[in-house]
Amino acid sequence: MKRLLSTAVAMLLSAVLLLALVGSPAIAQEAPTTIRFARAGNVQDPEVDRILLALQAKLNIKLEIVSIPWDQFPNKLNIMVSTGEPLDFVLCDAGSMVESWANDGLIIAWDEMLATGNYPLVNSLVNSQMYKNFKINGQVYYKPLPLVPNQRGMLIRTDWLQNVGLEMPTNLDEFYTVLKAFVENDPDGNGVDDTLGIWDYFSLPYVERCFAINAPNMGPNSSDAVWVEQADGTVTRYEISDQNLASLTFLRKLYQEGLLKKDFITTKVDSDIGYANFSAGKYGVEDTSNPQLAYETLIAMNPDATVALMPALEGVNGVPANSGNNGGSWWGAAITSTCENPEKVMELFEYCLTAEGRELTEFGIEGIHFTSKETVNGATVYTMDREECAKDWDVESNGLMYPLTWGAFNYGENFYIPIEKYDYDFDTAYQNMETWINMDLAGGQFATWAADIAKYSIASPLLNVNSSALQGDTGALKSVYDQYRLKIIMDENVDVEAEFAQMKAEWLSVGGQAVIDAGNEYWAANK
Amino acid sequence: MTIRKRSATDIVVMGAFLLLTLLILLPLWYVLVISLSTAKSYAMDSIHLWPRTISLAQYKLVFGNAEVMRSFGVSVIVTLAGTAFSMLMSIMGGYSLSKKGMPGRRFLLTMVIITMFFSGGLVPYYLLVRNLGLNNTFLALILPMAINSFNLIILKNHFVSFPLSLEESAKLDGYNDVQILVRIVVPLSIPVIATIALFYAVGYWNDYFQATLFISSNKMYPMQVVLRQMIIQQTVVGLRGMNGQTIEQFKMACVVVGMLPMLAVYPFIQRFFSKGIMIGAIKE
Numbered sequence: 116m117k118r119l120l121s122t123a124v125a126m127l128l129s130a131v132l133l134l135a136l137v138g139s140p141a142i143a144q145e146a147p148t149t150i151r152f153a154r155a156g157n158v159q160d161p162e163v164d165r166i167l168l169a170l171q172a173k174l175n176i177k178l179e180i181v182s183i184p185w186d187q188f189p190n191k192l193n194i195m196v197s198t199g200e201p202l203d204f205v206l207c208d209a210g211s212m213v214e215s216w217a218n219d220g221l222i223i224a225w226d227e228m229l230a231t232g233n234y235p236l237v238n239s240l241v242n243s244q245m246y247k248n249f250k251i252n253g254q255v256y257y258k259p260l261p262l263v264p265n266q267r268g269m270l271i272r273t274d275w276l277q278n279v280g281l282e283m284p285t286n287l288d289e290f291y292t293v294l295k296a297f298v299e300n301d302p303d304g305n306g307v308d309d310t311l312g313i314w315d316y317f318s319l320p321y322v323e324r325c326f327a328i329n330a331p332n333m334g335p336n337s338s339d340a341v342w343v344e345q346a347d348g349t350v351t352r353y354e355i356s357d358q359n360l361a362s363l364t365f366l367r368k369l370y371q372e373g374l375l376k377k378d379f380i381t382t383k384v385d386s387d388i389g390y391a392n393f394s395a396g397k398y399g400v401e402d403t404s405n406p407q408l409a410y411e412t413l414i415a416m417n418p419d420a421t422v423a424l425m426p427a428l429e430g431v432n433g434v435p436a437n438s439g440n441n442g443g444s445w446w447g448a449a450i451t452s453t454c455e456n457p458e459k460v461m462e463l464f465e466y467c468l469t470a471e472g473r474e475l476t477e478f479g480i481e482g483i484h485f486t487s488k489e490t491v492n493g494a495t496v497y498t499m500d501r502e503e504c505a506k507d508w509d510v511e512s513n514g515l516m517y518p519l520t521w522g523a524f525n526y527g528e529n530f531y532i533p534i535e536k537y538d539y540d541f542d543t544a545y546q547n548m549e550t551w552i553n554m555d556l557a558g559g560q561f562a563t564w565a566a567d568i569a570k571y572s573i574a575s576p577l578l579n580v581n582s583s584a585l586q587g588d589t590g591a592l593k594s595v596y597d598q599y600r601l602k603i604i605m606d607e608n609v610d611v612e613a614e615f616a617q618m619k620a621e622w623l624s625v626g627g628q629a630v631i632d633a634g635n636e637y638w639a640a641n642k
Numbered sequence: 643m644t645i646r647k648r649s650a651t652d653i654v655v656m657g658a659f660l661l662l663t664l665l666i667l668l669p670l671w672y673v674l675v676i677s678l679s680t681a682k683s684y685a686m687d688s689i690h691l692w693p694r695t696i697s698l699a700q701y702k703l704v705f706g707n708a709e710v711m712r713s714f715g716v717s718v719i720v721t722l723a724g725t726a727f728s729m730l731m732s733i734m735g736g737y738s739l740s741k742k743g744m745p746g747r748r749f750l751l752t753m754v755i756i757t758m759f760f761s762g763g764l765v766p767y768y769l770l771v772r773n774l775g776l777n778n779t780f781l782a783l784i785l786p787m788a789i790n791s792f793n794l795i796i797l798k799n800h801f802v803s804f805p806l807s808l809e810e811s812a813k814l815d816g817y818n819d820v821q822i823l824v825r826i827v828v829p830l831s832i833p834v835i836a837t838i839a840l841f842y843a844v845g846y847w848n849d850y851f852q853a854t855l856f857i858s859s860n861k862m863y864p865m866q867v868v869l870r871q872m873i874i875q876q877t878v879v880g881l882r883g884m885n886g887q888t889i890e891q892f893k894m895a896c897v898v899v900g901m902l903p904m905l906a907v908y909p910f911i912q913r914f915f916s917k918g919i920m921i922g923a924i925k926e
Contacts, residue, residue, distance in 0.1 A: 187854040
């Protein structure tokens, strides 16, 4: 009897233990899906970073980030993808490399996954007017990370404007008058002829934008292949367009009259020397992608200086100069063929496009990284806890901006694109992007500049089409164009129209004609 | 004592060398001047031929920057370990190949020479290192560069020119081949060994490509990778204490700090240099 009782108790305990095991969360919950991706210059550790830990817990994933130095980034990435390195997705520029990966089967198409309807935010983005041309062979392989159009703006010395008795310029004529006064009317009042008009870099994009939407070289990763719609409904490349002739003529005038930085051809984008020269009070206007940094640099040396972000100039065709839009993207994500669970990667992309996901990956966890948020002048301002932020990232290097705010799962910093609010119409949502900033930036002069610029966004013809037929032999075409462009701007003895006609003929003869034909064929089919 | 009068040719040659010296020194001087400039003196001076003010603030920042100092440490470790390993391999390899009785000597030598002219290509190279499990290890920065064929052949030619009688007499004293190499050959080859060691050290110190290819962690980047990122990609914006006024000075200070170790080593090796580089060049 005693033995029977012991056996019964033992069986009962075993059954309880078995039931407990079966019902335990550890067994019920699936193991997290590992998502391994490559990003240049990553400094965050998914095993300790609380934001990444929260993201992983939310989606039941385990992130592994392969960091690649900025230097040699495309080469290394290409080697990794080409050799079948086990990655789930990569972040990279669009273009021929991604196109060849798609053609070689190294990255996968998303169309079937998008057709399930499970990823409406991703779907609205990749099929938007702005980004639809990133498709390869008619299929989606790549999700660009949206930025502000051009991600650039012009800072102007308003104290100089006051000193020379002029108002903020609104069109090209007024802009010319202001630059001339900055050079000739001693705007700094020191009695010495030591001031210049505009600091800009090689491509002089701001002025070009007054003449054509999406003029070349306007922003990071903008394609050299920029197209302009003509009166007869066909398209042509910007280089040989009438708009470019007008632009070059204006730039020539600035250069020949000493209003433009003389050595602009050697200037790099956002050069440190640019900040230094502007801060030293040598120039009245500076082209920059970081107006806050330029401003802080200026007032550190000239505490009495005042500046403003120059509003969009009215272009020759009535379109604001800022309206040029390179697609407003920098980098994008492609899912590699070595990915074992692409749906999970899509789930990650989808979540990061939601307001909740964006807030998490930009400002962190409420109650930890930020304590409150409020609306100030139309912007959502986050009050950050600097001490808590410092536990997860280097705030001395990055400020209060989380390092993976940009260039990881999502898009540019300091704004949110409310796709859901605009019924999944990404293009309209983009033009109505919301400013989301931390309290440090809210005190700056340029808190809403991203949203201010985005209002003018217009997609130009064939924007983001990366077909090699439409690019042509970029080296040969660019070589011809650059050579004549500089001659037209800098050579005082040149006949502008004759030189432009000669450039056009030569450009067409080195492969340009085939490019124009291919462009019009594509335009007719996809307009 | 007669002093030869300098001819016009001498003066032209001296002038040409003076110009060449200036061409080499001027960029270094330019870098040094900017690194010592204050924000204001840098902004006001567009030529930077002479420091208007001298400030060590940027050097303080460099030495206070954890990323720069960590990468400096990585470079020192890789350079010291790499140079030691390369010398060990090259001396042993060069000495073996210098022995005419070594089986397969001609074949092995041909294999070594072939690598001087042909490469397997970047993708196979990457695959090899990855499949050996060396990615993200210091070994990936050392093993692929362990033997430089050119250096190996210089050493081999030097060892070939060694008097055979010296080794024979050592053998009579009971030395085996390893003892002969360690106790006789190496001590008598210090000039060439010092020179080759310098070649290797400079190679390891300056290399950034291996790290960009095989290292995926910021904590393991050598200094040249960090420096290149700063200079090429403008990644110093936002570093501790940085703003638009002092970025250029900070970068230049980093460049000076990056150059210092090699500049410091050079004078000590130089006395061997002219002698060492010629040894093994001609076989009599």
